[in-house]
Amino acid sequence: MKTVGLIVEYNPLHNGHAYHFQAAREQTGAAAAIAVMSGHFLQRGEPAITNKWARAEMALHLGIDLVLELPFVYAARNAEQFAYGAVSILHATGVVDTLCFGSESGDISWMMPLAKHLAEEPALFQQALRLALSSGTSYPAAYAHAVNVLLAGLPDLRSKVNVSEPNNILGLNYCMALARLQSPIVPVTVQRSKAGYHQPVITDHAIASATAIRRIIRESGDLSDIRPYVPGTTYGILQREKLAGRFPVTWDQFYPYLLAQIITRGPDELAAIFEMGEGLENRVYKQTMQTSAFEQLLHALKTKRYTWNRLQRTLLYILLNLTEDKMKHAGTAPAYIRVLGFTEQGRMLLKQMKETCSLPIITRIGQNRHPMLTLDIRAGEMYAIGLPAAVRDKEKQREFWQSPLQV
Structure with missing residues (x-):
């Protein structure tokens, strides 16, 4: 069956995502859809507002048939590495015909030719x-x-x-990954409309960026304020997660643990953290001693050279004590495909993938774990530590007891 691939974060899934999904199905004529989705921590170096299982459930209710996890080593990286990891997983399934992504230009004609030049x-x-x-x-x-x-x-x-524009850059990197993999997957783009990628102000009655929705959640605390901008299933899942104490999650919940890592390690040990470089470890240590909140620390660290996202990713690597050696040990190419959830049609895709997939498919974590998967587990455990005490212990073990969701 013709299958379209999507690369998503769904933080949270909103009406703009629903529009993109429908447009992807219409433009490609696909009968099925597979999404590669970031786990608990995202490309901008921040924790997801709710856990990966809840966001996978949102995706399945939207109509996506199979949700696969993007390993942490790609999910919290720059655009090139994020794109390469996600596209590699879609390529490895052996069942994806097209890749559809949003862009500001809505024009694919320049992306693949330029990508082929850049790939070299x-x-x-x-x-x-x-x-x-x-x-x-x-x-x-x-x-x-x-x-x-x-x-x-x-x-x-x-x-x-x-x-x-950010989505044009990301789309270009998807195309570069396709070129480097010599993948037969055909890229297709849908133009973003009504809300920009980071647009904090809402200008439409039904479409708002994820950034704007998270701002409302943070400032209001009343979920009913986002009701016009998200599908009913998303709204219900967020209500459930809030009642369970698992939502919303922000960097502030991890700040004490980050502070402890920075203070106990000091500049010399911080220098070994992945992608630290250029004396940034000294600046991080100094500014930590002079600030008392996460966002205050980010503002103090921000310079022309270091973007907000780059700094958040660096602080995330510190939080997880992710060194250059540990990242190198994890490998440079996806080592497995981990299933987060599927529909009945997704079950058929998984059956087909047993014949076509070039990577092992994981539905449960066993004793023999690839170093890349070990980092995913560590990220899941750290995410749980930021949750309230009442749910923390159970959530710390969720990587092991949670089976793929079925909708």
């Missing part, structure tokens, strides 16, 4: 990127600059390309 890592691009980074420019800005330098020699593409 041309010297001109690499040189422009290094020079921009050495001047103190943030990575996203340096990347956009290097792309524009490359485009100077590609006049047929230059007028179409827009790498100043």
Whole structure:
């Protein structure tokens, strides 16, 4: 059966996501859908507002047939690594025909040609990127600059390309991953409308960004205020999770544990943390001594070179004591496919994947665990530690007792 792949976070799933899902089915003519979804921690380096099981359940009720987890080593990384991990998993299933993602441009015609150029890592691009980074420019800005330098020699593409918007950049990285994998999966894009990726202000009666929805939840505390912007199933799941004490989850709940890690390790040990580099460990330690809340620490650390997302990811790596050595040990390519949930049609896809999938499929955690899976388990345990004491102990073990959801 024709199957479309989606790469999602659903933090939380809202009406804009529902629009994208329907458009993906219509544009591709797919009879089934598979989503690769981030786990408990997300690409921007923050904890998901509710756990991965609740968000997988939202996806299944939306109509997605099979939800697969994006391992932590990709989920909390920059756009290139996030995209490579997710696309690799879709490719490895052997059953996905198309990949549909949202973008600001809504135009796929420039993405794959440019992606093929970038996938070869041309010297001109690499040189422009290094020079921009050495001047103190943030990575996203340096990347956009290097792309524009490359485009100077590609006049047929230059007028179409827009790498100043976050979803365009992410889409370009999806296409680069497809090119590097030499995947037969065909990319398709749906134009975002009515709410930008980080748009904090709501301008539509039914569509709001996840950023705006999380802001309402944080400031209001009344779930009824987000009711117009999320599907009924999402709303019901969030109500249930709130009553159970598992929602909402924010960085503030982990700040005491982060503080303990920074203080006890000190700059010398912090220097070994993954992607720390360039003396950032000294700045992190110094500013921690002078601040008393997570967001205050982020503001104190923020510079032109370090984006908010980069800093959040670094602090997350500190929280989990994720060193360069541990990340290297976890590997550079997906080692398994972990199932979070499925529908009856998803069960049929899993049966088909037994013949087509190039990676082992995990539905339960056994004794023999790949180092990449060990990091997923650690992330799940840390996420549980941020929850209220009444639910903490059970949730710490959830990686082991929770079976894939069936809807």
